[in-house]
Amino acid sequence: MAQIWNDDDGERWAADADRRDRVLTSVGETLLTAAGLRPGEQVLDVGCGCGATTLLAAAQVAPGGAVIGIDVSAPMLRVACARQESGGPANARFVHADAQTHPLPGPFDVAISRFGTMFFTDPVRAFTTIGGGLRPGGRLVLATWQPPGVNPWLTLPGEAIGRHATAPVDLRDRSMFTQSDPVVVEPLLTRAGFRDVRLEGVRVPLHVGSDVADAAGYLAATGPVRAQLAAVPETGRNAALADLRAALAGHAEADGVCLEAAIWIVTASR
Numbered sequence: 001m002a003q004i005w006n007d008d009d010g011e012r013w014a015a016d017a018d019r020r021d022r023v024l025t026s027v028g029e030t031l032l033t034a035a036g037l038r039p040g041e042q043v044l045d046v047g048c049g050c051g052a053t054t055l056l057a058a059a060q061v062a063p064g065g066a067v068i069g070i071d072v073s074a075p076m077l078r079v080a081c082a083r084q085e086s087g088g089p090a091n092a093r094f095v096h097a098d099a100q101t102h103p104l105p106g107p108f109d110v111a112i113s114r115f116g117t118m119f120f121t122d123p124v125r126a127f128t129t130i131g132g133g134l135r136p137g138g139r140l141v142l143a144t145w146q147p148p149g150v151n152p153w154l155t156l157p158g159e160a161i162g163r164h165a166t167a168p169v170d171l172r173d174r175s176m177f178t179q180s181d182p183v184v185v186e187p188l189l190t191r192a193g194f195r196d197v198r199l200e201g202v203r204v205p206l207h208v209g210s211d212v213a214d215a216a217g218y219l220a221a222t223g224p225v226r227a228q229l230a231a232v233p234e235t236g237r238n239a240a241l242a243d244l245r246a247a248l249a250g251h252a253e254a255d256g257v258c259l260e261a262a263i264w265i266v267t268a269s270r
């Protein structure tokens, strides 16, 4: 996983950071609302990537508070540091390390993560390490995906592109969905020492593009839709993309194209 986030996926996210953060704005806002950060709090942002939520959280805990963002991806952390240097809050710091095993000097009041906890190879160990940095009673607040089948931003491209594929693509096995089932998440966090585990299903709009062509281009470049396109023979790709654009046209408004996403806001206490 560390290698993936330092090579292909990490470089892709880093190159497209501003765009992706615009798409995921609603998720970040929902996460931070649930976290209810207060000035003076110490926060850990797990799998912080290019630092968008770290820097937003840092502004919310000032004055007196601070945020550490931890991530394994060097290219994404380079973007995070550059963002901070170009006018971001000074009370954020970024650490290049594996959150599964790297103990951070807490105690933190809150650990947050926007889609940064689904890629652990040993999730119990990882959440035990994260919990170890929280003060007693400290909060864990995560955004994770609900399953692909209830996520219109994936089912819409899946239906349009799937007609042209040689075989159906099952997205459920992708690592981004490893924490999409409450039956998995609740016992996982309990084993890692957390209490009062709750998953609240939330539906948020993803602004995937400024118009239909822009939205189709963005979606075609994201991991899950790329995987669906890869199942289409070369000769059918143009027709698949035309069907994707036609499906997106039904969601085009004056300010662009929005598709709905289904996420969990997972909360627990130490």
Ligand SMILES: C[S@@+](CC[C@H](N)C(=O)[O-])C[C@H]1O[C@@H](n2cnc3c(N)ncnc32)[C@H](O)[C@@H]1O
Pocket (backbone or CB within 6 Å): 001, 002, 005, 010, 024, 046, 047, 048, 049, 050, 051, 052, 053, 070, 071, 072, 073, 076, 097, 098, 099, 100, 113, 114, 115, 116, 117, 119, 120
């Ligand atoms: C889907 S991205 C989300 C990034 C960021 N939270 C955001 O919302 O833009 C997942 C992030 O988790 C990081 N990650 C994966 N495994 C990790 C680990 N074991 N320790 C720290 N970060 C990890 C990746 O490098 C990547 O930045």
